[in-house]
Amino acid sequence: MAAVYKSLSKSAKKVEDTENDNNTTTTNGGFRKNKQRVLILSSRGVTYRHRHLLNDLAAMLPHGRKDVKFDSKSKLYQLNELAELYNCNNVMFFEARKGKDLYMWFSKVPNGPTVKFHAQNLHTMEELHFTGNCLKGSRPLLSFDLAFEQEPHYRVIKEVFLQMFGVPQGARKSKPFIDHVMSFSIADGKIWVRNYEIREVEKAKGEKDSEGNDIVPESDKSSSKKRKGAPNAELKDTDVSLVEIGPRFVLTPIIIQEGAFGGPIIYENKRFISPNQVRSELRKAKATRHNTRVEQVKERLGKLETLTAQAKKEKDVLDTRELFA
Amino acid sequence: MPRQSTRTKKPATKALEAEKIEKIVEEKPQKEQKKRGRKPKQVVEETPVEDKMDVEEEQKAEETTTQTKADEKPEQQEEAGSDSEEGSDDEEDNDLDLDALDESDSDSEFERDLNEKQSAAGIQANKYQKAAEESSDEEEDEDEIDIDELDVDGEEGEEVKAISRARQTINNKQGLLTALKRFALDTTDKVPFAFHQSIVAKKVTEESIPSIDDDLARELAFMNQALEAARVGRALLRKEGVPFTRPTDYFAETLRSDETMEKVKAKLIEEATAKKASAEARKQRDLKKFGKQVQVAKQQERAKQKRDTLEKINLLKKKRKDGGGPTGANEAEDLFDVAVDNELKGGPGGNNSKKRGRDGKEGGGPNAKRQRKDAKFGFGGKKKYAKSNDALSSGDVSGFSARKMKSGGPAGGKPKKFKPAPRPGKARRKAGAGKR
Structure with a gap:
């Protein structure tokens, strides 16, 4: 079917080419x-x-x-x-x-x-x-x-x-x-x-058939000429x-x-932005929660340490408490 | 470096490469760098992709582009110069420029590095560019432009030391256009439309998209663009006499196999049936709900009837009491029954209600004794723990007042103003009794 169509359309094309010479020259010579x-x-x-x-x-x-x-x-x-x-x-x-x-x-x-x-x-x-x-x-x-x-x-x-x-x-x-x-x-x-x-x-059912018949078997000049007038009417419909x-x-x-x-x-x-970067940003954003928690723990431990250190610090001999104890 | 082979291409690539390379340098404030503990040199980071920065960037870009351009040029120019020694007409102006350029060359190490990289890239590029032939006058034009810029820019070369690394945002417009010119098809009006079949829309599609996340609006905008193209394209193709519509009797392999289309169809059918089924189910549910209402109405009606008959009976009873004298118990009862029958027959209830009326248990609800008892003792439900505290009652502290607590009065009561007279003593009581 396709082959038949091809041969038909080829012949039709030839006809068309001969019909309008201006077009062919441009098609063959004007551009590659x-x-x-x-x-x-x-x-x-x-x-x-x-x-x-x-x-x-x-x-x-x-x-x-x-x-x-x-x-x-x-x-x-x-x-x-x-x-x-x-x-x-x-x-x-x-x-x-x-x-x-x-x-x-x-x-x-x-x-x-x-x-x-x-x-x-x-x-x-x-x-x-x-x-x-x-x-x-x-x-x-x-x-x-x-x-x-x-x-x-x-x-x-x-x-x-x-x-x-x-x-x-x-x-x-x-x-x-x-x-x-x-x-x-x-x-x-x-x-x-x-x-x-x-x-x-x-819009109307009759249109389609006429169009179909028109376009496909385009073997002679007269039909192709007819068709040229037709499309405008078709376009409206x-x-x-x-x-x-x-x-x-x-x-x-x-x-x-x-x-x-x-x-x-x-x-x-x-x-x-590379998707890798996007993903890493996401991961980082997620990680911040954990990181803050860890930081808090660290801070607390640090505080505790300093406090204990203070408590353990040797008593000064000149401290009032020592002196007047 | 294979000079001989690359010689002819050099000027073109150089021009493209260096024409408008924009270097965007972001200078972080010093404070931030210190915080991070880096050396307080100017560190240039990759510019994150943010539009806010664009303005700032562009300003800086203006300064830096000129500088970098100046740096890139000399090396390449040198190469070009050495090439041109071998003698070609095209390269002559390069030679001339070289002298001017050498002066502007600066010798910081970084710059050397940069230059080497750039030139290396250029060389690599040239390998692939052998085939790309450009007209010689085009090249010349570009060269001249470059040189003019270089002469101006060379003076600023010293400042570049501060820049260690920069992310380049490249938009080499000249290069793009040249590249385009090299491979573009002719899509002007001179060629038939069927040759390229491409249509550029009349308006920018993005303008008709209110929000990119709005799927429906976005797809609609795309579709409108395509629809316009289809209309225009069809008209153009028709004008050229190119077959457009597929005739109904033309069968050929389609893009999507019949199998897939079958699947799509099946899916559509499935969806439709699912919709239908759900609609049906909803209808059924509604009916059910309505049925319940009907049932309730019926029950209410029955109850009403019941009430009516009872009332009538009561009325009759009263009538009996008032009108009829004591004429023998049996007779009276018989008469009563008849009267009741008559009354009921006259009423709307008919047979049913009569039956009920007689049947004391069903008709009149529970008997009087039972009703009394229900009223007195309550009816139904669990009575155990009815008076014990629960969460709500124990939570309710509205009866509590700190003032009362502190006043020392009897718990629960306010300081009583009118105490009932205290109980008199025994003697007085006796005396009282004696009086009575």
């Missing part, structure tokens, strides 16, 4: 083709949740290549070679620390940049019982917050997301329809990632609604390196 391949892999020591998130993301990226766990956490530059081996120009690396913290490295491979995130609030598709669903490998619409345009480091991050999560046009396993939105929003200094299904809400699919996660940017897993750090988030 968007070729992206993402190497998706994790370090050792990931939890099941990290692993499931990785699987979810891998399922969403038809241009992704999942690889086995990477052994090292310190020699990340080896990932560059690995990516080259697999013909990938993006690396999405999940680094798990202490079996609980997840750091995500997003890197453009040959020459950077690299963005390191701390991932929190991970919820995989399976555990979120959302009703949304979409085609596997369909190209998502990428929705970015306006805040992504306001700071240079966010612009870099946006571009990285765009190239990693955006399925390039004509990717090998991609599907021809657009039925989900990935949204990236910035709130509280963190990037919140959501994935929604686009559901068309029809149908509306879109969103149903969440999942997964959900929140990324805190930590650093941006200029190179791929190396190079000078061109951005460092000073608002980021």
Whole structure:
């Protein structure tokens, strides 16, 4: 079915291309083709949740290549070679620390940049019982917050997301329809990632059939021309609604390196607190109670000691009590 | 150091690295340091992530950035200079700058260290940067900017001695933008939307989130952003003639397997049924409660009936006493019975009440004797310990007054004003008796 559709749509596309020559020139000559391949892999020591998130993301990226766990956490530059081996120009690396913290490295491979995130609030598709669903490998619409345009480091991050999560046009396993939105929003200094299904809400039932018939078998010129007029009418009648699919996660940017897993750090988030520090603060706060108690005991014992010492102190010969006893 | 290989890249990286490195130095007040028993040198700690400090930090950053920049430059410039000796057009202005820079170089050990680190990092970076080719004029521009800054900043170099270690907050905007330019896709209006399919929202999402902890509002804001994008994206794609909606007869593998969707469905159904069941249960409970009310009402009604019949009987009895003369006991009783029957038949009770009326025990409650006894001796309940103290009574000291205690009067009583006349003596009593 898919193959049949592909062939049909290809022919339709050809027709369209010939139709408007201006467009084709720009598409072929004006900009280079968007070729992206993402190497998706994790370090050792990931939890099941990290692993499931990785699987979810891998399922969403038809241009992704999942690889086995990477052994090292310190020699990340080896990932560059690995990516080259697999013909990938993006690396999405999940680094798990202490079996609980997840750091995500997003890197453009040959020459950077690299963005390191701390991932929190991970919820995989399976555990979120959302009703949304979409085609596997369909190209998502990428929705970015306006805040992504306001700071240079966010612009870099946006571009990285765009190239990693955006399925390039004509990717090998991609599907021809657009039925989900990935949204990236910035709130509280963190990037919140959501994935929604686009559901068309029809007002009249007849509309849907006509649309379906219109769009799919587009083999001759006349129908494609007709369709061009049609969408406006359709737009008025149908509306879109969103149903969440999942997964959900929140990324805190930590650093941006200029190179791929190396190079000078061109951005460092000073608002980021390492989870280790957070935990230690918590522990310290808890420890204070005990510490104060111990201190009190010490103080009391000290006092007692001084008192006894005073009592034991040898009596002065010239003390009035001694003299007049 | 492989000079030959890294030579060409040097200027670009240096520019990026040093352009706007902000060093934030937090100078702790002297007092605090003494308290901690450290040497009263200026100790610079890691800046905790607190927004309050930002203002302060930024002020200091302005001072320190300039200094550090000045320190970093010379070493790198030297390298660049030695490189340029081998001769390349790009590097010529570097050479010129060097002379100016050497003057500004200071020679404290720390600074050396810092510089070495920085340059080492630079070298490492260069390894990965070979592939990144920049246009030469861009590099030149950046270099020039650097140099200008350096010349100004070099004079302040001496103050840096005070700084031992600083946490860097780096936001190298120039570097970021260059990096962005290097790998960014063209997403302008010139390319078709289907090429990138990315939409930047019209407004900042964070503004529509009242509180980050408010899950509902936050998710709604995210969703609105995505919804807007979906609408815009759909319109754009339609305009470009890219198929958007999946036709109903197009089947393909979905992102979430049928199995998962089945699970989701099952979960939904389960939830729905649970809701239904709970609603049912609540209904039942309400009914039960209502049933109880009905029962109570019935009992009350019965009691009322009982009362009514009794009253009527009493009334009849009275009538009997008043009207009828003593006409033989038997006859009278028969008549009474009939009268009672008649009366009861006329009343609302009908059969039931009549039956009860006759049946003394059930109808009229306990008999008179019993009622009397109940009134006199009480009825039911435990009587033992009824008068003994309990926690409440023993805790009640309202009857106690210290004044009374001290007055020496008889315990429990106030000083009696009207004592009953003391008992007369025996003789007087006898005399009294005699009188009587």
